[in-house]
Amino acid sequence: MKPSLDAYVMLSAALFAIGFLGVLVRRNTLVIFMCLELMLVAATLALVAFSRFNGTEDGDVFVFFILTVAAAEVAVGLAIIVALFRTRQTVQVDQLDSLKH
Amino acid sequence: MEHVAYTFISVFTLACALGVVLSKNAVNGAMCLLLCLAGIAGLFIQLHAYLLAFVLVLVYAGAVVALFLFIIMLLDMQGGQPWRFRGFQTAGGLISAALLIVGLDSIAIHGRTADAPPVAGAVGSSLRLYSYQLFTTYLLPVEVMGFLLLIAMLGVIVLSRRGPGTEGPK
Numbered sequence: 001m002k003p004s005l006d007a008y009v010m011l012s013a014a015l016f017a018i019g020f021l022g023v024l025v026r027r028n029t030l031v032i033f034m035c036l037e038l039m040l041v042a043a044t045l046a047l048v049a050f051s052r053f054n055g056t057e058d059g060d061v062f063v064f065f066i067l068t069v070a071a072a073e074v075a076v077g078l079a080i081i082v083a084l085f086r087t088r089q090t091v092q093v094d095q096l097d098s099l100k101h
Numbered sequence: 102m103e104h105v106a107y108t109f110i111s112v113f114t115l116a117c118a119l120g121v122v123l124s125k126n127a128v129n130g131a132m133c134l135l136l137c138l139a140g141i142a143g144l145f146i147q148l149h150a151y152l153l154a155f156v157l158v159l160v161y162a163g164a165v166v167a168l169f170l171f172i173i174m175l176l177d178m179q180g181g182q183p184w185r186f187r188g189f190q191t192a193g194g195l196i197s198a199a200l201l202i203v204g205l206d207s208i209a210i211h212g213r214t215a216d217a218p219p220v221a222g223a224v225g226s227s228l229r230l231y232s233y234q235l236f237t238t239y240l241l242p243v244e245v246m247g248f249l250l251l252i253a254m255l256g257v258i259v260l261s262r263r264g265p266g267t268e269g270p271k
Contacts, residue, residue, distance in 0.1 A: 003107040006210065008144070011111045013205035015118050015141075017198040022122035024194030030127050030173060034134050037165065038118055041141055041157075052148040057227075061234050063153050067160050068246045072253035074165050078172045079260040085176050086263075 008049035015042035029081050029091040033074070040070050107147060114140030131169045138162050152228055 019042060022035030044063045051059025085091055117140060120133030138161045145154035235243055 002103050003147075007107065007111075008148070009208075010206050011114070011144075013202055014115060016205070017202040018115070018118040018122055020201055021194050021198035024197060025191050026122065028127060030169065030176075031121070031130050034121055034130055034169060037134065037161070038121060038137065041138065041161070044153075044157075045141055045144060048145055048148050048150045048153060052150065057230060057234055060150055060153060060231065061239050063150075064156070064235070065239075065242055065246055067156060068250065071160055071164060072249055074168060075257050076253050076260070078168055079257040082172060082175065083260050091176060 005049055005053040009046055012042045012046035012049065015039075015045065027092050027094055029084075029093055029096075032093070033077055033081070037070060037074065040066060103147065107144075110140050110143045110147070114144070127173045128170065131166055131173060134169070135162055135166045138166070152231060 016039050019035045019038035022038065023032050026032050026035065044066050047059040047063050047066070051057060081091060084096065088096060090096065114137050117133045117137035121130045121137065124130045124133060138157060142154040142157045142162075145151075145157060
């Protein structure tokens with residue numbers, strides 16, 4: 001018996017929600033970033049599943065672009081985090097509140 | 102058989118994803134992310150997207166997680182921050198994640214996805230078709246992606262230069 005499309009979509013939704021939870025709950029910028037990556041990967045899983053069950057390759061091609069954007073995003077984001085750490089000596093989002101007041 | 106493999110891989114992937122969120126140490130989180138990505142690559146293989154599974158392992162596991170580990174090492178966060186329970190924020194996060202799951206799953210269940218069988222010919226597995234798509238229909242996005250990568254590279258170089266305004270050890 002093959003797993004249905006629902007199974008893949010629900011798994012993707014659960015992964016996305018876990019990543020979302022991590023973004024909301026964690027305080028370490030790097031961990032928040034990892035959870036963002038998790039959300040992106042969950043979206044790619046849904047795209048691949050839909051693409052497979054509909055017999056098109058458009059979803060697969062989009063996953064390719066998502067991977068590219070994710071790679072660029074990680075590079076720039078980590079550079080920003082390092083620059084931030086250099087000036088503030090911390091990566092905890094509670095202490096990065098210069099824009100708050 | 103395929104269903105057993107699916108169940109096993111999905112439970113493994115979800116457990117690793119929870120490990121990313123719950124682990125105190127950022128290094129452990131990165132390792133959990135690596136395992137989670139391996140599980141998703143397994144799911145891609147089950148969906149006959151072999152090329153994407155390969156690219157996922159190469160780009161994410163090979164480059165992105167390695168970069169994360171490198172930055173964690175650079176910033177010396179070995180101890181990690183203690184996992185502090187903040188009632189309001191944690192409750193809000195849990196509630197919104199649960200709402201998200203319920204909403205997306207209700208779309209999945211009540212939508213029209215229920216009885217669609219997988220199409221016989223796995224299109225994603227054909228490298229020739231895939232690259233044909235990339236170089237015909239999606240030629241402009243490919244070009245834009247190349248430009249985006251160039252901009253990202255330049256941006257990272259500019260950001261990581263030690264400018265006159267920044268403090269820190271010389």
